[in-house]
Amino acid sequence: MPVAAPTDELLALHRQMLLIRRFEEASAKAYSQGKIGGFLHLYIGQEASAVGALANLGEGDAIVGTYRDHGIALARGMSPRACMAELFGKVTGCSKGLGGSMHFFDAEKRMLGGDGIVGGHVAVAAGVAFASKYRGRKEVTVCFLGEGSVSIGGFHEALSLASLWALPLVVIVENNEYSMGTPLSRTLSVHDTSQKAHGYGMASDRFGTSDVLEVKRRVGEAVARARETSKPTLIEVQTYRYRGHSMSDPGKYRTADEVELRKKTDPIVKAEADLRAAGVSDADLARVEAEIEAEVEDAVRFADESAEPGEELIEAYTYA
Amino acid sequence: MRELRYREALREAIAEEMERDDRVFLMGEEVGYYQGAYKVSEGLLERFGTRRVVDTPITEEGFAGVGVGAAMVGLRPIIEFMTWNFSAVAFDQIINHAAKIRQMSGGQFSCPIVFRGPNGAARQTGAQHSQCWEAFYTHIPGLKVVAPATVADAKGLLKSAIRDDNPVLVLEDERLYGLKGEVPDGDAVVPIGVSAQRRDGDAVTIVTWGKMLHMVLPACELLAKEGVECAVIDLRSLRPLDLGPTLASIEKTGRALVVQEAWPYGGVGAEVVDRIQRDAFGALKGPVLRVTGRDASMPYNKHLEDLTIPSVDTVVRGVRAVLAW
Numbered sequence A: 001m002p003v004a005a006p007t008d009e010l011l012a013l014h015r016q017m018l019l020i021r022r023f024e025e026a027s028a029k030a031y032s033q034g035k036i037g038g039f040l041h042l043y044i045g046q047e048a049s050a051v052g053a054l055a056n057l058g059e060g061d062a063i064v065g066t067y068r069d070h071g072i073a074l075a076r077g078m079s080p081r082a083c084m085a086e087l088f089g090k091v092t093g094c095s096k097g098l099g100g101s102m103h104f105f106d107a108e109k110r111m112l113g114g115d116g117i118v119g120g121h122v123a124v125a126a127g128v129a130f131a132s133k134y135r136g137r138k139e140v141t142v143c144f145l146g147e148g149s150v151s152i153g154g155f156h157e158a159l160s161l162a163s164l165w166a167l168p169l170v171v172i173v174e175n176n177e178y179s180m181g182t183p184l185s186r187t188l189s190v191h192d193t194s195q196k197a198h199g200y201g202m203a204s205d206r207f208g209t210s211d212v213l214e215v216k217r218r219v220g221e222a223v224a225r226a227r228e229t230s231k232p233t234l235i236e237v238q239t240y241r242y243r244g245h246s247m248s249d250p251g252k253y254r255t256a257d258e259v260e261l262r263k264k265t266d267p268i269v270k271a272e273a274d275l276r277a278a279g280v281s282d283a284d285l286a287r288v289e290a291e292i293e294a295e296v297e298d299a300v301r302f303a304d305e306s307a308e309p310g311e312e313l314i315e316a317y318t319y320a
Numbered sequence B: 001m002r003e004l005r006y007r008e009a010l011r012e013a014i015a016e017e018m019e020r021d022d023r024v025f026l027m028g029e030e031v032g033y034y035q036g037a038y039k040v041s042e043g044l045l046e047r048f049g050t051r052r053v054v055d056t057p058i059t060e061e062g063f064a065g066v067g068v069g070a071a072m073v074g075l076r077p078i079i080e081f082m083t084w085n086f087s088a089v090a091f092d093q094i095i096n097h098a099a100k101i102r103q104m105s106g107g108q109f110s111c112p113i114v115f116r117g118p119n120g121a122a123r124q125t126g127a128q129h130s131q132c133w134e135a136f137y138t139h140i141p142g143l144k145v146v147a148p149a150t151v152a153d154a155k156g157l158l159k160s161a162i163r164d165d166n167p168v169l170v171l172e173d174e175r176l177y178g179l180k181g182e183v184p185d186g187d188a189v190v191p192i193g194v195s196a197q198r199r200d201g202d203a204v205t206i207v208t209w210g211k212m213l214h215m216v217l218p219a220c221e222l223l224a225k226e227g228v229e230c231a232v233i234d235l236r237s238l239r240p241l242d243l244g245p246t247l248a249s250i251e252k253t254g255r256a257l258v259v260q261e262a263w264p265y266g267g268v269g270a271e272v273v274d275r276i277q278r279d280a281f282g283a284l285k286g287p288v289l290r291v292t293g294r295d296a297s298m299p300y301n302k303h304l305e306d307l308t309i310p311s312v313d314t315v316v317r318g319v320r321a322v323l324a325w
């Protein structure tokens, strides 16, 4: 792979983070207009996690995530049009309007969901990694979950197997400090979720998400370990979500001051400051912002204008 | 009589039983500080403290099992699943442990535990979050399963469930939590295993439970305008099953329709149909039909979701189909 100039690399990552943020803001608006239904879990504040992590992946690599999946889908390069159309429940959506916000899939991009029942999906990710090894391919699977899901059995059984069988898996715990309304201190007996790797003899790492380049570099080490030596890694990224757990959560369990404080380490703000320091002009940044705004507007328009799935799709995909 | 919402009736049942019996406690995700994902347990932490209102991490198998163990040695846990869909993770505890302890121990241990939470489709929450669980759990000897459709039953059946010496699963419904209805003063216990006739009629006997009662009753009003009067039986308790009022009604109507939100394959509706054909064969003028959810995982799209869940309209069509024989 050709090595990009540092500024170009950061520009590309910054653009992706901004796309996610504007996309999420647009989905929150569409939700309040009644165009999106069900649950909507936004990724705002956590953008550097998916963007930095997935910048290390190539074509054959795979990702598995939870219901908080819009950010990882966009960071994987899924089309904003198909993602927004999925939220609108349209047939042009990435899951034909059958999945919704929690179930983004894209076979071509090897995005294997969008899973709504936490824990079990980590084992599924281990299975994808198992298949890569089985076929003798140097592919890596990256799996995301929240810190509140670290206690569940599926996570532990998956780590145990991934380590025992040396599977090319990178498990990223996005520690945004809350599991719905419950802070980490009330869901786990330790503060550092990456410690869970030790009992399985697995490599681990732990770092924050204010610097997207740092996220890329650190996850890159784990991805290289998986690719070259077929060894799994457990990573905790320390991040924060600015919005409620889902659209129906008023967020009474934390103060507005706490949220404001955390916005001071915003990864997009930092990326912009770093870009300016590297000589990128305000006009250049404004152009990126305008392009992204247009891209998101286009996605919303596309979703709005797309057709609903027909009744024949209710049973169409029950069996292969 | 007082008017309450369904969620408040559940809360009253829990609070009154906790007040009455120190062995009763509530455990589940977000039941305490967050005041309940659907606000059923609002205020209970403040009232009873962290000893008896226990927030858990996302560990369904773990806290269901903790409940089973505590119940075996005499406590009376109320285990809340944020929704019944997550009980899949606790399936082993419910089926292999709670349901079997009494029999396996030759009657030495029992398991007086309540598992409760919302069942069935909410609104556009997709395939993994919209499932009906009655077919899975009523299959198991050793479990009791109830599905309150009214506010009074929400309180009364939950109280009975808490006092029962067996594992009782209470299937609530997110779409019913805001429902208003009258609750009798006082203890207001509703016994498990007794169905209720909600409407009288001579044309067709409709058997239903849970939120489908609220599709069936408006359908009956529409049909009544055409002179078709249906009787409606709300099963309330799905195991044990009380078909006495159903069979008595079929003696009059000679026709029956089962309406369920759940999938058609197997399940409670099929069980009801089997019993009717055996116990009321002579009275039947035609086959017993079922209106069910469509045989597919729930689509997210609103229009398709509406087509997948039985509606007032599909109930009306079901009654017409029964009458056409």
Ligand SMILES: Cc1ncc(C[n+]2csc(CCOP(=O)(O)OP(=O)(O)O)c2C)c(N)n1
Binding pocket: A068, A116, A117, A118, A119, A145, A146, A147, A148, A149, A150, A174, A176, A178, A179, A180, A245, B029, B058, B060, B082, B086, B089
């Ligand atoms: C097995 C299971 N139990 C409960 C839930 C309901 N639920 C959905 S998200 C959530 C909180 C998860 O928090 P965390 O893992 O920290 O992820 P975050 O939402 O912060 O990204 C809960 C309890 C679920 N989806 N799956």
Ligand SMILES: [Mg+2]
Binding pocket: A146, A147, A148, A174, A175, A176, A177, A178, A179, A180
């Ligand atoms: Mg979290």
